[in-house]
Amino acid sequence: MQTERNLSGKYILVSGGAKGVGAASCRMFCQSGASVAILDRDKDAGIALSTELQSDGFSVEFFETDVSVAEQVSDAIEQVFKRFPRIDVLFNHAGIMLVKPFLDITIGEWDEQMNNNAKSAFLVTRKVLPSMLEQGHGVIVNTSTTGVRAATHLESVYCASKAAMHQLSRAIAVEYRDQGIRSNAICPSFVRTDHGEDEIQQLRNYGVFASENDVNMMQGRICEPEEVAAVVLFLASDDSSFINGAELFVDNTFTAV
Known part of the structure; x- marks a missing residue:
């Protein structure tokens, strides 16, 4: 998928940008003229993408x-x-997934989900936001999930961690709107990425029907990473200049029915 949005002269930071939607977004940002910095703990994938x-x-x-x-x-x-x-x-795209019955979740697993999803968005934003305030403008996009509205079976801690990050995104928009900051959340459903395939496999391990055909029944078809990246690109661009504190569901009616 190609884009015609112009981000020439923009500098963009992507957490969790080495694979999946993060990588698709990095490619679109670059094709739109932006310079991109990628933060990711997957060294091999990060080097491969940046080299490419x-x-x-x-x-x-x-x-x-x-x-x-x-x-x-x-x-x-x-x-x-x-x-x-x-x-x-x-x-802020970095995040991890856990599928497990609520009563089987350990405190360590709770902390791991919160740290990698909600805390990571907090840590990166608090280091970047001061410079955005100083320059008088800045855009923040956070990857949430449809699970903040339609809680997913066996994903209680994941939904909770994303809900915390989701509300942080909105609260930042409210607090810093008048200082030139826009902060929005995107909420994808099932996407054709390693993350999405791992989620489906974890669900199937617990006997939950989660084949691609099952996904198709819920959202028409599986979403491609470029389709989510295109929404991120829109929110990063000046075309979305009056969108702030919003949640955009990229789910083809998954949460509408």
Whole structure:
């Protein structure tokens, strides 16, 4: 999928940008003229993507980072600002999935979900937002889930962690609207990514019907990562200048029926 949106001269930071929707978004950002910094703990995937995009002539930097760890986030953002003069857009996409009966979830698993989903968005945003406020503008896009509206079977802790991040996104929009900040959340359903396939497999391991045919019944067909990335691109662009504190469901009626 190609885009004609113009992000020339923009500097964009993507957490969890090495694979799936994150990678698709990085490609679209680059094709639209932006310079992109990628934070991801998957070193091999991050290097492969940045090398690919650099070979195509795009301005891309990869920083191996576990965005659930405050010290690593601080170090990575410091390095980003040594390469980029500013950050115009932050896309908080990093996150993990756990499918498990609620009463079987350990405190460690609860903490891991909260750290990788909600806490990671908090850690990265608090390091980027001050510079956005200083320059008088900035866009934040956070990846939430349809699970914040339609709770998913066996995904209680995942839904809870995403709901925390989801409301953080809206609260930032309310608090900083008048200082030039826009903050919105996207809520995808099942997407054809490693993350999505892992979710389906985990559900099937518990006997939940979750084949692609089952997904098709709920949302017509499985979503492609580029279709989510196109929504992220729209929210990152000036075309969405009056959209703030919103939640955009990318789910083809999954939460509407």
